[in-house]
Amino acid sequence: MPPTSETLTAERILEATEEVLRRHGPAKATVVDVARALGVSHGSVYRHFRTKAALREAVTKRWLDRTSERLAGIVDAEDRDPERRLRDWLAALFAAKRHKAGDDPELFATYTVLTDELGGVVHEHIAELTGQLTRIVMAGAGSGDFSVPDPAAAARAVFQATCRFHDPCHAREWTAPGIDEEFTAVVDLLVRGLSSPSR
Amino acid sequence: MPPTSETLTAERILEATEEVLRRHGPAKATVVDVARALGVSHGSVYRHFRTKAALREAVTKRWLDRTSERLAGIVDAEDRDPERRLRDWLAALFAAKRHKAGDDPELFATYTVLTDELGGVVHEHIAELTGQLTRIVMAGAGSGDFSVPDPAAAARAVFQATCRFHDPCHAREWTAPGIDEEFTAVVDLLVRGLSSPSR
DNA sequence: GGAATGACAGATATTGAAATCTGTCAGCTG
DNA sequence: CAGCTGACAGATTTCAATATCTGTCATTCC
Structure with missing residues (x-):
């Protein structure tokens, strides 16, 4: 058949x-x-699908969810220390986005246009990602690796401070030479900020 | 006449x-x-002007330079401590961009399109801004307020980590409620990262 | 009878002919 | 004679006629 x-x-x-x-x-x-x-x-x-917009929304959600699911594994690896998990998670997010952009630029550009139209779906996706990040930061706060008063706020700050390495509007910069060093420099600075004892 | x-x-x-x-x-x-x-x-x-592109480039450079010049004053205020100057500089950059975007959205959108076309001019502008930031970070490293091995690299990391608050591709987010708290959270985290003793 | 069809009205996109623009340059003007 | 003009060729943009698409629904099919 x-x-x-x-x-x-x-x-x-x-x-x-x-x-x-x-x-x-x-x-x-x-x-x-x-x-x-x-x-x-x-x-x-x-x-x-009731409308064309609903169809586009569903296909975009599917696409975004594929990324969230892969990252969830890192959040749950509770045998590893929080700093390691934080670094791995951010690196995995960057790698995932970069591959999507590099492997099939047409499709990536397509989904970039779609996500621009569809505020709601993207907002949910970002909420899911910062939620994952919050769980890692909370683990670090619990173990004493990080010292933060508000893990959720800290997680949002980390997510936003690394937006150059996951927001599609910066996709053009992901092929620039030295981008990996820049990524590491930003992550190092953020990890130091999370780790430093509160003053 | x-x-x-x-x-x-x-x-x-x-x-x-x-x-x-x-x-x-x-x-x-x-x-x-x-x-x-x-x-x-x-x-x-x-x-x-030899070409239309040259004219657009010149007018864009003029526009970008107006921002750099206003920020230069903060860099040179050597009576204030480096952390204060860093926070003020970042806040002033955010405020300047946000006003440009808010006061005359049409003109801002226009220049956003222009800067997208004109790689060279923008690159120079960013180099000027990170240069200013480097001078502040160096002052902090000298006075012991910041502990960083490479001030220029740290300045670049700070600039990139705050891109959400100065890069035109994020302009739509600048009117969202809570943006000021988010800005403060990111800057706090970065300042803690710069200040923490190297491990 | 639940799922699929295809004709239809109004909205949106494509197309190609006509208008406008870019960049040049020989000649005008003060 | 230095600076300006306006006609020009080729490239780009506009606009209106034409074609296609979206979303609905009465009808067909299994």
């Missing part, structure tokens, strides 16, 4: 949508294109 | 160009428009 004759599910529509986005880019990817790729009428796609 | 009959100078062309940019935006501001605003033929403008 060829894939095209399987039942039409939201998941299959999302896969086709990502493929169409990869091929055509964000501006030219239409619901009709997605339907054509699946061999169905566009009316059928509207049975699963 | 009305202004339009004064000698045509590079300075007068730059003033007219800024006015045309404010009125028409970056996409629609043509050399012909600038010439019309000055009451001369567009050929005369080309006598002072």
Whole structure:
């Protein structure tokens, strides 16, 4: 039984949508294109997603969630010390973004456009990431490795201070020479700030 | 003698160009428009600026330099302690950018487009700013307020870690509620990182 | 009867012909 | 004669006609 004759599910529509986005880019990817790729009428796609915006939102959420899930593993590695986990988590986030941007620049540019449109989904994603970071900082505060009065605020500050290394609006800078040294310098400074005894 | 009959100078062309940019935006501001605003033929403008790109570059440089000059005063206030000067400098940079963005959003968007095109000018501007920051960090290292092995590298790290509060690509976030608290949290963390004794 | 279709109205995007712009330069002007 | 002009060729932008798309829904199909 060829894939095209399987039942039409939201998941299959999302896969086709990502493929169409990869091929055509964000501006030219239409619901009709997605339907054509699946061999169905566009009316059928509207049975699963109320609007084109909802479809774009769902496919973007899927894309963002793939990153969050990979990072969650580092948060939960409680055998490692918090500073190590913090550094690994930030490095993994940077590496993940950089690979997405480098491996398929068209698709990355596409999703950058989509995330610009979709405030809500991105906000949730950022909340998930700072939540993960908060858990690491709290672990450090508990073990005495970090001295911070408010772990959640500190986690947000760390996330924002490293935005150059994960926010898509800085993607062009990720291929510049010396970027890895710059990343390390910022992370070192932040870790020193978290570790220093409160004055 | 009305202004339009004064000698045509590079300075007068730059003033007219800024006015045309404010009125028409970056996409629609043509050399012909600038010439019309000055009451001369567009050929005369080309006598002072070889290309349209050169004119845009000059007017952008002028705009960026106005910011650098205002900050230079803080760097040279050597009666104040380095931590205070660092905090003031970062706050002044944020305030300057935020006012530019808030007071005349059209013009700010225009210059954001221009700076995206003009890699060289922006690079110089950033070099000037990190240079100012390096002088403050060096003063702190000399007085013992900061403990850093490489002041220039530390200054770059501080500049990059605060990019959310000065890079135009984050301008939309500058009106969000709580942005001032976030700015303070990041700066506090960085100052703690600079101040902590090396381990 | 639940899922899919395709015709349809209004909104949006594409296209190519016409208008405008950039950059040059021979000649005018004071 | 130094500075300005305006006509020009080729590149770019505008605009309106045309085509395509979004979202709905009465109808068909299994």
